[in-house]
Amino acid sequence: xxxxxxxxxxxxxxxxxxxxxxxxxxxxxxxxxxxxxxxxxxxxxxxxxxxxxxxxxxxxxxxxxxxxxxxxxxxxxxxxxxxxxxxxxxxxxxxxxxxxxxxxxxxxxxxxxxxxxxxxxxxxxxxxxxxxxxxxxxxxxxxxxxxxxxxxxxxxxxxxxxxxxxxxxxxxxxxxxxxxxxxxxxxxxxxxxxxxxxxxxxxxxxxxxxxxxxxxxxxxxxxxxxxxxxxxxxxxxxxxxxxxxxxxxxxxxxxxxxxxxxxxxxxxxxxxxxxxxxxxxxxxxxxxxxxxxxxxxxxxxxxxxxxxxxxxxxxxxxxxxxxxxxxxxxxxxxxxxxxxxx
Amino acid sequence: xxxxxxxxxxxxxxxxxxxxxxxxxxxxxxxxxxxxxxxxxxxxxxxxxxxxxxxxxxxxxxxxxxxxxxxxxxxxxxxxxxxxxxxxxxxxxxxxxxxxxxxxxxxxxxxxxxxxxxxxxxxxxxxxxxxxxxxxxxxxxxxxxxxxxxxxxxxxxxxxxxxxxxxxxxxxxxxxxxxxxxxxxxxxxxxxxxxxxxxxxxxxxxxxxxxxxxxxxxxxxxxxxxxxxxxxxxxxxxxxxxxxxxxxxxxxxxxxxxxxxxxxxxxxxxxxxxxxxxxxxxxxxxxxxxxxxxxxxxxxxxxxxxxxxxxxxxxxxxxxxxxxxxxxxxxxxxxxxxxxxx
DNA sequence: TATTAGCACTCGAACCGCGCGAGTGCTAAC
DNA sequence: GTTAGCACTCGCGCGGTTCGAGTGCTAATA
Numbered sequence: 001x002x003x004x005x006x007x008x009x010x011x012x013x014x015x016x017x018x019x020x021x022x023x024x025x026x027x028x029x030x031x032x033x034x035x036x037x038x039x040x041x042x043x044x045x046x047x048x049x050x051x052x053x054x055x056x057x058x059x060x061x062x063x064x065x066x067x068x069x070x071x072x073x074x075x076x077x078x079x080x081x082x083x084x085x086x087x088x089x090x091x092x093x094x095x096x097x098x099x100x101x102x103x104x105x106x107x108x109x110x111x112x113x114x115x116x117x118x119x120x121x122x123x124x125x126x127x128x129x130x131x132x133x134x135x136x137x138x139x140x141x142x143x144x145x146x147x148x149x150x151x152x153x154x155x156x157x158x159x160x161x162x163x164x165x166x167x168x169x170x171x172x173x174x175x176x177x178x179x180x181x182x183x184x185x186x187x188x189x190x191x192x193x194x195x196x197x198x199x200x201x202x203x204x205x206x207x208x209x210x211x212x213x214x215x216x217x218x219x220x221x222x223x224x225x226x227x228x229x230x231x232x233x234x235x236x237x238x239x240x241x242x243x244x245x246x247x248x249x250x251x252x253x254x255x256x257x258x259x260x261x262x263x264x265x266x267x268x269x270x271x272x273x274x275x276x277x278x279x280x281x282x283x284x285x286x287x288x289x290x291x292x293x294x295x296x297x298x299x300x301x302x303x304x305x306x307x308x309x310x311x312x313x314x315x316x317x318x319x320x321x322x323x324x325x326x327x328x329x330x331x332x333x334x335x336x337x338x339x340x341x342x
Numbered sequence: 343x344x345x346x347x348x349x350x351x352x353x354x355x356x357x358x359x360x361x362x363x364x365x366x367x368x369x370x371x372x373x374x375x376x377x378x379x380x381x382x383x384x385x386x387x388x389x390x391x392x393x394x395x396x397x398x399x400x401x402x403x404x405x406x407x408x409x410x411x412x413x414x415x416x417x418x419x420x421x422x423x424x425x426x427x428x429x430x431x432x433x434x435x436x437x438x439x440x441x442x443x444x445x446x447x448x449x450x451x452x453x454x455x456x457x458x459x460x461x462x463x464x465x466x467x468x469x470x471x472x473x474x475x476x477x478x479x480x481x482x483x484x485x486x487x488x489x490x491x492x493x494x495x496x497x498x499x500x501x502x503x504x505x506x507x508x509x510x511x512x513x514x515x516x517x518x519x520x521x522x523x524x525x526x527x528x529x530x531x532x533x534x535x536x537x538x539x540x541x542x543x544x545x546x547x548x549x550x551x552x553x554x555x556x557x558x559x560x561x562x563x564x565x566x567x568x569x570x571x572x573x574x575x576x577x578x579x580x581x582x583x584x585x586x587x588x589x590x591x592x593x594x595x596x597x598x599x600x601x602x603x604x605x606x607x608x609x610x611x612x613x614x615x616x617x618x619x620x621x622x623x624x625x626x627x628x629x630x631x632x633x634x635x636x637x638x639x640x641x642x643x644x645x646x647x648x649x650x651x652x653x654x655x656x657x658x659x660x661x662x663x664x665x666x667x668x669x670x671x672x673x674x675x676x677x678x679x680x681x682x683x684x
Numbered sequence: 685t686a687t688t689a690g691c692a693c694t695c696g697a698a699c700c701g702c703g704c705g706a707g708t709g710c711t712a713a714c
Numbered sequence: 715g716t717t718a719g720c721a722c723t724c725g726c727g728c729g730g731t732t733c734g735a736g737t738g739c740t741a742a743t744a
Contacts, residue, residue, distance in 0.1 A: 368735065
């Protein structure tokens with residue numbers, strides 16, 4: 001049973017009608033909205049077929065039809081390969097938003113996520129830009145107290161990380177300088193994976209007694225190195241998710257998930273390079289009614305990350321997909337201009 | 343009409359019964375629970391008095407009584423000056439949690455908030471430690487791209503901030519060094535309030551042509567300076583707030599508020615030095631059913647911040663207040679040990 | 685004077701039955 | 715293949731009723 005053109009158009013109409021007000025759509029309403037010269041009876045026949053195909057379902061006998069995830073998937077596939085594009089004005093609006101954003105990579109990503117969330121009225125997750133094999137281009141050690149030193153690391157992407165370490169003797173300027181030198185000599189331009197126990201031992205030992213006394217500082221530096229390649233994650237527009245009654249039950253799970261960095265990272269790790277749509281039902285821990293549209297962004301210098309819109313299954317897919325695409329495009333561009341280590 | 347001892351005990355009993363299951367408390371239930379040798383009729387009389395005093399109210403005529411914010415306030419005052427303390431085990435549990443937390447000031451604060459949230463089952467807000475007149479003890483400028491430089495600043499508290507800036511000519515190592523020198527000469531140990539236009543102009547001009555060409559870098563440094571004294575804010579355990587039906591309506595407002603850094607900062611700015619309780623009804627934009635218990639923490643070196651528990655009005659005040667107090671105590675201690683600029 | 689048993693009263697929650705109407709599938713005519 | 719017509723289904727909303735928890739008041743009691 002093929003899905004001919006008319007069925008397809010009917011499906012689209014149902015999807016968008018249902019998205020608008022969340023009410024199951026019946027053949028009558030549909031025939032009024034759907035200005036094809038066709039009666040409600042015909043529509044009923046078609047709808048029955050679509051139901052048999054698993055694309056529609058009825059909440060109960062005397063109710064209208066509601067699209068299934070399968071229908072959304074179908075609808076979205078079409079949209080993704082379709083030619084539809086943002087209008088001039090829509091694009092211009094987003095351009096304007098981007099011009100007003102902060103320049104710094106992390107802030108840029110966060111700002112973009114917030115702007116997208118506000119624009120769509122859904123939640124938006126974003127991972128800050130990071131590189132596959134990130135490395136630290138510079139370590140700096142600063143004394144902040146008699147017993148404490150701050151270690152700073154700058155990654156190739158221009159991201160900065162800091163950490164405070166405490167030792168149990170009074171630090172001297174000489175020690176500080178020696179540590180900084182040792183760090184920059186041994187850990188600069190090194191990927192986390194390449195750090196071996198031998199390398200660390202050698203580095204610490206090279207300072208003699210001062211090496212072991214300052215172990216906490218080295219340890220802090222190693223922590224920074226391991227964090228260098230790990231993105232921060234922001235979840236903007238959470239409050240909008242409260243507006244969708246169908247998400248009520250799953251919000252707890254969603255927020256718990258969002259609080260778990262590992263989990264989000266896994267979820268946003270691009271499956272392929274394009275836009276992907278994941279329904280809550282398909283998740284490891286299902287969250288019915290939820291839909292996650294995600295897309296990676298890429299910037300110069302191997303820098304990348306991902307953005308995802310979290311909203312109800314009945315979201316405005318056209319708006320979401322086109323805007324998400326455009327946002328991630330601009331985000332990649334913006335980052336290429338600003339930070340990347342060319 | 344004084345609130346004698348018995349009235350007080352009745353009030354407490356109602357508060358804790360209502361906290362337990364959220365159902366209005368009637369005289370019968372109360373007399374069963376309340377093992378004072380007193381009949382339900384007497385309780386009814388007392389409850390009528392308490393109602394007249396504005397400490398109790400009835401959702402509707404034939405329902406039991408519910409404590410008003412005024413009652414909670416009364417209850418809490420008592421608790422605050424009372425001698426009640428955490429048990430050995432409770433304190434030991436928290437001690438253990440703290441030992442497992444990260445050492446870094448920001449991480450420590452965030453980790454503590456998360457632990458407290460998990461322990462209580464409410465949301466917890468925390469501002470990261472910051473000093474009243476914070477200043478930057480060191481600037482560092484690192485070249486990360488041909489046209490981009492990262493500016494790093496370390497505050498006296500050991501907090502680090504980074505920012506990437508882009509100029510429109512190819513940076514040289516000499517420029518970078520000159521900028522770093524100028525920043526450290528002019529902006530180190532300077533409070534934000536003391537930065538004048540004249541100072542900035544002088545600093546930039548001191549580099550001659552290289553000064554104006556590198557304005558974006560200076561600008562980034564100034565941004566860092568102004569951010570140096572501003573705390574980060576974390577909101578942990580948000581998901582727990584979904585469990586309280588009485589908060590349903592206000593969650594949108596609360597999350598919007600939480601997304602607004604200014605707003606949270608204002609809300610948590612300590613009114614006095616002890617624990618304060620703010621009810622949602624009393625807020626600028628009222629959020630009925632909400633209660634915010636907040637408390638500042640202080641560490642050596644003028645470092646301070648605040649922690650707040652956000653939960654339903656009918657929260658377990660004893661647990662919340664005692665634990666919050668202990669957490670903020672330990673947080674202050676932990677920070678004093680780690681970062682402060684002694 | 686404080687306490688308490690008894691009682692009439694109130695009023696929300698839960699339940700029930702009913703009619704309405706939106707929506708369906710099927711059939712027969714076009 | 716399309717459509718008008720029709721019988722049928724079933725959730726929703728409405729009014730009425732019962733039930734019971736909880737109240738305030740009164741009168742008796744210690």
